[in-house]
Structure formats: structure tokens, C-alpha cells
Amino acid sequence: MPSKKRDIETGLLKKGFRKVETDHSTFIYHTLEDLKSRVRTKTSHGSNNQDISDHLLSKMALQCKLTNKQFKDLIECPLDRKAYEVILRDQRLV
Numbered sequence: 208m209p210s211k212k213r214d215i216e217t218g219l220l221k222k223g224f225r226k227v228e229t230d231h232s233t234f235i236y237h238t239l240e241d242l243k244s245r246v247r248t249k250t251s252h253g254s255n256n257q258d259i260s261d262h263l264l265s266k267m268a269l270q271c272k273l274t275n276k277q278f279k280d281l282i283e284c285p286l287d288r289k290a291y292e293v294i295l296r297d298q299r300l301v
Contacts, residue, residue: 209261210258210282212251215267215282218281218284221284221288222236223236223238224248225237229249231250232250232251238292238301239289244301245300247270249270272294273291
């Protein structure tokens with residue numbers, strides 16, 4: 208089911224991503240130690256009420272090194288920042 212761009216971006220910001228404005232809104236993950244990581248994703252410019260399709264959500268999940276379910280949990284908060292960072296550490300990404 209599609210999600211609102213605003214909800215996705217808010218969820219990312221709460222979990223340690225920082226927004227960088229380029230041709231898109233790019234989000235780069237910063238570790239709990241405040242170190243910039245290689246993990247990043249982006250959203251298009253446009254209305255905050257814009258729906259992000261399931262296809263694009265899948266691509267964002269891959270960019271964040273998560274399954275679709277894990278990405279949904281990251282945005283909706285069942286997956287907290289510490290648990291996300293453990294996933295990234297297990298993959299040697301941070």
C-alpha cells in the first residue's frame with residue numbers, strides 16, 4: 208500500500224537520517240556516534256501529500272539495506288534506531 212512522502216521523510220529523520228537537498232531530497236544515515244555512513248536514499252521533490260508507490264518503497268528499502276517489511280517498520284517505528292544500526296553493522300555498512 209502506498210505511503211505518504213511526508214510520513215516516510217519524517218520516519219527517516221527520526222531514525223538518524225539527515226536531509227540534503229539536491230535534485231531530489233537525499234537522506235544520508237548518520238550513526239549513533241554521529242558518523243556519516245554510505246547508506247542513503249532519496250525522495251522526489253513534490254507535494255508532501257504525494258503517495259510513494261510500493262515499487263519505489265521497495266527501491267528505498269534496498270537503498271537502506273532492508274527488506275520491505277523492515278523498511279516499513281523503520282518508518283512506522285517498530286524498528287528503532289539501535290536495532291537498525293545493528294542490521295547495518297552486521298552487513299559491515301557502519
